[in-house]
Ligand SMILES: Cc1cc2nc3c(=O)[nH]c(=O)nc-3n(C[C@H](O)[C@H](O)[C@H](O)COP(=O)(O)OP(=O)(O)OC[C@H]3O[C@@H](n4cnc5c(N)ncnc54)[C@H](O)[C@@H]3O)c2cc1C
């Protein structure tokens with residue numbers, strides 16, 4: 248079985264802080280990590296490999312630094328890695344990102360594709376379903392459990408108020424939730440192999456040309472634009488009330504209403 | 510040529526989801542600004558009875574696709590139906606709730622009809638100059654807001670976070686038409702088969718994912734946590750805790766907020782009987798709205814609270830709960 252896992256290198260947004268003076272993001276010193284949902288995707292692929300045998304390729308589109316994320320995945324036990332990197336891909340929204348990743352999947356061949364549900368920086372959760380659409384295959388989103396055999400996969404698909412058990416035959420794309428599993432650590436031997444024995448294959452637009460027309464990539468292939476981005480204005484000092492219990496309840500209710508929580 | 514505003518109205522088991530009404534309210538405003546009509550799209554099986562409610566909440570027309578293929582939500586038949594409707598009409602704007610259904614369906618459909626999609630928006634506006642839709646959304650874990658546009662492609666699609674738009678009051682004598690729309694499902698591959706659908710009993714969510722946290726400290730006490738649980742249920746949130754209350758056994762370790770616990774950033778953090786030690790603040794001070802109840806007026810929690818209440822939580826919270834129960 249051939250499995251492709253898509254991973255994105257992201258800043259650890261939990262450690263991103265706001266500069267209280269300027270209101271801008273402080274990204275310096277913020278470590279880059281493999282997107283948490285994608286780590287679960289890697290683990291899910293490795294678990295299938297452990298039980299059924301599989302060849303796993305991790306794929307990432309990004310700047311040259313994303314090499315580190317791919318090596319980490321190799322050190323966890325993935326078999327091959329591809330870094331899609333080319334100026335031509337810059338400025339991609341989810342439409343263009345997914346069509347580029349779909350092109351790479353066609354080049355590599357696959358039975359199963361696993362993406363994360365959502366990247367913690369862009370936060371859209373759109374790339375997985377859109378990639379499946381570009382490939383013309385089915386997808387199952389929000390996987391919190393996966394059972395695979397040689398022909399088919401059964402996925403527990405999460406909703407807010409329920410879950411569905413869904414079954415699909417290959418080829419299919421699944422988007423993984425970080426709750427899916429506990430990702431394994433890199434092994435020492437794995438780390439050595441990842442740098443000495445294994446390679447990260449670079450893919451540029453020239454490699455994907457036959458699969459993706461140039462008008463479907465990068466800024467040109469992106470229907471959306473970021474017009475502006477800004478931070479929320481820092482909050483001023485709050486109010487303090489020393490009032491009767493009934494008045495306190497009223498103040499709380501009004502605040503909750505004002506913030507649309509009620 | 511009409512350039513209507515279309516709202517995807519989500520139903521589950523024949524029950525209209527609240528976000529659908531919120532989107533009708535917002536969609537109506539946009540339609541009025543543009544001088545266009547508001548269309549509600551309803552997909553499902555035997556759901557015609559929901560149409561009057563869509564009209565009374567502002568829809569000029571309801572497009573109804575009623576088919577056995579649409580009984581349970583499955584991506585493929587829903588995407589097929591929605592893409593058919595979009596391709597047949599001429600829509601300027603399409604809104605959909607950013608739920609576990611909307612955030613799955615919308616990207617698939619946007620890719621199919623080749624247009625842009627903005628995720629999880631919290632505010633929408635029409636640019637007075639270009640008439641383009643300005644879609645504002647949080648990114649980077651809520652650290653920044655970005656305004657996204659889709660200048661060259663139509664429709665402009667956006668998924669909208671539930672709970673941020675206001676549902677309009679229904680208008681009893683509103684008029685609107687219902688149009689049945691037939692979709693040919695014969696090309697459906699049924700690549701994904703539903704084996705079972707189970708309504709989940711609510712399990713405690715990871716506190717870092719909760720939008721609302723009601724948090725207790727040493728001042729809360731064991732019984733006080735039962736009160737917090739009830740309050741969290743009423744607000745649709747989760748219970749979290751300070752380290753002192755975890756150490757005292759009032760709450761489990763996975764509920765702990767702070768330097769050696771979890772960092773949370775909910776829409777509401779309600780700190781009850783928590784002093785506000787620096788190690789606690791480190792885990793929650795970025796919350797959007799912080800309400801603190803503490804009997805000590807100089808407790809440091811009040812330095813970060815948007816609203817501080819000096820008083821006894823054991824007296825205030827039961828009254829708050831009673832009030833919320835009356836409102837529900
Ligand atoms: C502030 C801001 C707001 C934005 N808002 C939008 C928007 O509303 N709509 C829009 O279309 N674009 C938007 N974009 C662009 C978008 O972030 C990029 O297209 C990004 O490459 C993919 O989107 P995401 O990070 O949301 O990924 P998601 O869709 O959340 O990612 C889901 C999964 O897809 C896979 N994946 C995603 N990107 C890659 C990659 N580069 N390499 C390998 N696998 C990957 C991963 O498995 C990931 O877990 C925005 C960008 C910024 C900076």
Ligand SMILES: Cc1cc2nc3c(=O)[nH]c(=O)nc-3n(C[C@H](O)[C@H](O)[C@H](O)COP(=O)(O)OP(=O)(O)OC[C@H]3O[C@@H](n4cnc5c(N)ncnc54)[C@H](O)[C@@H]3O)c2cc1C
Nearest residue numbers: 726727728751752753767768769770782783784803804822
């Ligand atoms: C290295 C280190 C790491 C730490 N990590 C964490 C951490 O991750 N998270 C964390 O929370 N703490 C952490 N701490 C502990 C922290 O310093 C505090 O001791 C702890 O947060 C105190 O918890 P508390 O506010 O619940 O209790 P207290 O400080 O005892 O405060 C109880 C409060 O309840 C109020 N109160 C009492 N009764 C009532 C009532 N009836 N109505 C209203 N108010 C009432 C009191 O006025 C008081 O302010 C850490 C400490 C160290 C040294």
